Amino acid sequence: MNILLLGSGGREHALALKMSQSTQCGQLFIAPGNAGTAQCGTNVQMGVSDFEQIKTFCLEHAINLVIPGSEEALVNGIYDFFSEDAALQHIPVIGPSREGAQMEGSKAFAKLFMQRHNIPTPAYREFNATSYEAGVAYLQQHSLPIVLKADGLAAGKGVVIAATHEEALDEFEQMIKSAKFGDASKTVVVEEFLRGIEMSAFVITDGHSYKILPEAKDYKKIGEGDLGLNTGGMGAVSPVPFADKAFMAKVEDRIIRPTVEGLSKEGIVYKGFIFFGLFNIDGEPMVIEYNCRMGDPETEVVIPRLQNDLLELFSAVAEGTLAAQTIYADVRTAATVMLVSKGYPEAYEKNKAITGIPAPTGDQIVFHAGTRQDGKTILTNGGRVLAITSLAADLSLALVHSLQTAEQIQFEGKVYRRDIGFEFI
Numbered sequence: 502m503n504i505l506l507l508g509s510g511g512r513e514h515a516l517a518l519k520m521s522q523s524t525q526c527g528q529l530f531i532a533p534g535n536a537g538t539a540q541c542g543t544n545v546q547m548g549v550s551d552f553e554q555i556k557t558f559c560l561e562h563a564i565n566l567v568i569p570g571s572e573e574a575l576v577n578g579i580y581d582f583f584s585e586d587a588a589l590q591h592i593p594v595i596g597p598s599r600e601g602a603q604m605e606g607s608k609a610f611a612k613l614f615m616q617r618h619n620i621p622t623p624a625y626r627e628f629n630a631t632s633y634e635a636g637v638a639y640l641q642q643h644s645l646p647i648v649l650k651a652d653g654l655a656a657g658k659g660v661v662i663a664a665t666h667e668e669a670l671d672e673f674e675q676m677i678k679s680a681k682f683g684d685a686s687k688t689v690v691v692e693e694f695l696r697g698i699e700m701s702a703f704v705i706t707d708g709h710s711y712k713i714l715p716e717a718k719d720y721k722k723i724g725e726g727d728l729g730l731n732t733g734g735m736g737a738v739s740p741v742p743f744a745d746k747a748f749m750a751k752v753e754d755r756i757i758r759p760t761v762e763g764l765s766k767e768g769i770v771y772k773g774f775i776f777f778g779l780f781n782i783d784g785e786p787m788v789i790e791y792n793c794r795m796g797d798p799e800t801e802v803v804i805p806r807l808q809n810d811l812l813e814l815f816s817a818v819a820e821g822t823l824a825a826q827t828i829y830a831d832v833r834t835a836a837t838v839m840l841v842s843k844g845y846p847e848a849y850e851k852n853k854a855i856t857g858i859p860a861p862t863g864d865q866i867v868f869h870a871g872t873r874q875d876g877k878t879i880l881t882n883g884g885r886v887l888a889i890t891s892l893a894a895d896l897s898l899a900l901v902h903s904l905q906t907a908e909q910i911q912f913e914g915k916v917y918r919r920d921i922g923f924e925f926i
């Protein structure tokens with residue numbers, strides 16, 4: 502089977518490595534990829550939303566399967582582009598249709614969906630330019646803090662937690678009147694603030710049946726102790742200690758099953774990953790967001806624990822035979838520590854030479870995120886540079902192993918958190 506994987510992060514390196522280990526893997530192409538994916542297959546210089554170029558490539562290279570890593574191509578409708586094109590129809594795309602991708606692409610769409618299917622999620626109201634004055638009145642009487650969310654995709658920056666009414670009103674005005682996030686903030690969701698602990702659940706679905714993958718918790722803040730600016734993610738752990746059988750049974754009964762059944766009943770085509778961003782409030786799960794793809798860096802702990810053949814799962818998704826599959830997870834704990842460039846998530850420098858990356862072993866893999874190869878040298882090429890994943894009998898041990906390697910790898914301006922998983926150690 503020839504495969505095209507779209508993306509260039511640590512998530513894509515983890516997916517590429519896993520697929521390359523399958524006996525069913527023929528040629529594996531990654532567009533645009535990074536220095537790590539180049540060790541699993543062939544990198545191709547192509548944008549993830551250049552659909553015409555992707556079409557030509559797929560036909561020329563007899564591609565049998567397309568895996569969009571991030572939400573971008575999915576929200577832009579790559580699934581529909583393939584299914585509506587006579588020359589591409591035979592090539593399955595692992596992911597939702599454009600409509601299904603709205604579960605991530607529009608917070609208002611996701612909220613309405615959850616309301617229709619009685620899926621637990623914080624109370625909210627939605628406002629736009631027409632209902633602006635009503636929004637102002639609503640904010641003025643709202644309890645603090647106030648959560649404001651740009652409806653559309655805003656590169657992970659669209660959520661603001663305002664501590665005061667002034668801040669909330671100012672942000673509301675900037676989002677709607679000054680188009681702070683462009684079209685993405687034409688509509689704003691104002692949501693009840695939750696107090697609890699976050700985690701993420703993942704499923705893969707063929708549109709009817711679903712399989713639950715290992716869960717994970719990521720650490721979004723740049724600083725230790727969860728302080729400072731939000732990032733794409735500074736590390737992750739799997740499993741999540743509080744996500745025991747009883748909690749996960751609630752997640753499945755109240756959230757996962759109603760979501761997959763709801764999509765199916767409404768005729769929303771969805772054949773791929775669903776990422777559930779959850780809050781645990783005294784043992785009761787609530788959804789704060791859906792994503793239509795795997796998480797990054799969550800994939801770097803979930804995929805190393807997955808003992809299945811990933812291509813077998815993807816084929817089952819494409820053929821609608823997922824019900825017959827069983828998921829097998831490594832009982833060990835995985836912890837990943839992200840090495841990032843100094844300055845990230847704000848301005849940072851690139852093109853720093855990286856040394857000391859160890860070869861993968863049975864209990865540690867260094868996934869590449871923002872890296873590129875120049876001759877024999879590997880250079881930094883992004884804010885998040887490498888994700889060091891270790892597997893061990895417990896979380897403390899896994900973390901210690903990742904931190905040892907974090908120290909050994911060198912590049913100018915290397916920054917990382919030493920406290921990934923801190924609340925569980």
Ligand code: AMP
Nearest residue numbers: 623648657660692693694695778789790
């Ligand atoms: P999101 O972009 O939806 O993942 O939100 C970014 C972050 O904002 C989440 O990881 C949470 O930490 C926080 N957040 C989102 N919604 C809420 C909420 N209703 N209450 C408290 N925190 C929230």
Ligand code: GLY
Nearest residue numbers: 719734796797798
């Ligand atoms: N790590 C969070 C995400 O992938 O959205």
